[in-house]
Amino acid sequence: MTAPPDKTPAAIAGMFDAIAPRYDLLNHVLSAGLDRRWRDRAVDALSLPDGALVMDLCTGTGDLAIATVRRVPGASVVGVDFAGEMLRLARAKVRAAGLDGRIRLVRGDAARIPIGDATCAAATIAFGIRNVAEPERALAEIARVLKPGGRLAILEFGQPRIPGIRTLYSWYFRYMLPLVGRLVSKHQSAYSYLPASVGTFPPPAEFSRIIAATGFSQVRAGPLTFGIVYLFVAERR
Numbered sequence: 161m162t163a164p165p166d167k168t169p170a171a172i173a174g175m176f177d178a179i180a181p182r183y184d185l186l187n188h189v190l191s192a193g194l195d196r197r198w199r200d201r202a203v204d205a206l207s208l209p210d211g212a213l214v215m216d217l218c219t220g221t222g223d224l225a226i227a228t229v230r231r232v233p234g235a236s237v238v239g240v241d242f243a244g245e246m247l248r249l250a251r252a253k254v255r256a257a258g259l260d261g262r263i264r265l266v267r268g269d270a271a272r273i274p275i276g277d278a279t280c281a282a283a284t285i286a287f288g289i290r291n292v293a294e295p296e297r298a299l300a301e302i303a304r305v306l307k308p309g310g311r312l313a314i315l316e317f318g319q320p321r322i323p324g325i326r327t328l329y330s331w332y333f334r335y336m337l338p339l340v341g342r343l344v345s346k347h348q349s350a351y352s353y354l355p356a357s358v359g360t361f362p363p364p365a366e367f368s369r370i371i372a373a374t375g376f377s378q379v380r381a382g383p384l385t386f387g388i389v390y391l392f393v394a395e396r397r
């Protein structure tokens with residue numbers, strides 16, 4: 161049996177800090193540019209009112225935060241992440257895009273989000289929740305930060321259900337992606353950790369039940385691109 165991936169904060173933050181310089185490039189190359197479309201779908205699924213305040217947890221290099229302020233007039237985002245190097249790159253991108261006034265980036269752990277109770281109209285997480293050691297605790301923290309009725313959108317990798325596509329994708333995800341990831345990032349394990357962490361993440365129906373059990377209602381899970389990615393949307397009770 162394969163050992164479960166090490167999800168201690170030091171291991172995860174250290175890994176993302178190490179791959180940060182190549183993170184965006186590899187995201188776009190390895191997803192053939194689909195990652196941008198997936199983030200746009202997550203923002204649109206929230207149907208945010210103009211001027212909404214959104215928390216983007218596990219914001220990384222800030223792409224979802226940037227997509228949010230570009231797609232929702234007047235919206236502002238607080239991006240939270242515990243990897244300093246990812247945040248440094250996010251800050252540079254936000255500044256270069258002239259979005260400093262609308263995106264604030266803070267260092268913090270999903271287990272203790274440094275934002276007050278009932279502050280945000282919505283929360284987002286893209287490709288972050290499977291890295292969190294205790295997802296239930298992070299979801300409870302998100303529920304705390306959201307106003308009642310606040311909306312949540314989560315993007316996470318899944319596994320395609322159509323048999324032929326599933327086989328092809330599984331080969332790509334288990335063999336090709338770690339190889340390209342290792343060559344480009346020069347990190348020995350980060351892109352092997354990716355399929356390993358997706359393999360141990362609960363399937364969509366089970367993760368939907370976890371979301372519902374941590375203070376959310378109207379939980380919906382929908383596949384994007386044959387189920388390579390799932391978009392979960394919910395409302396804080």
Ligand SMILES: C[S@@+](CC[C@H](N)C(=O)[O-])C[C@H]1O[C@@H](n2cnc3c(N)ncnc32)[C@H](O)[C@@H]1O
Pocket residue numbers: 169172173176187217218219220221222223224240241242243246268269270271285286287288291292293
């Ligand atoms: C795969 S990246 C996703 C980044 C970004 N959301 C995107 O769409 O590209 C995952 C990010 O989650 C962050 N992360 C993982 N666990 C975390 C935790 N417990 N608290 C805060 N950030 C965390 C990592 O540092 C990393 O930047």
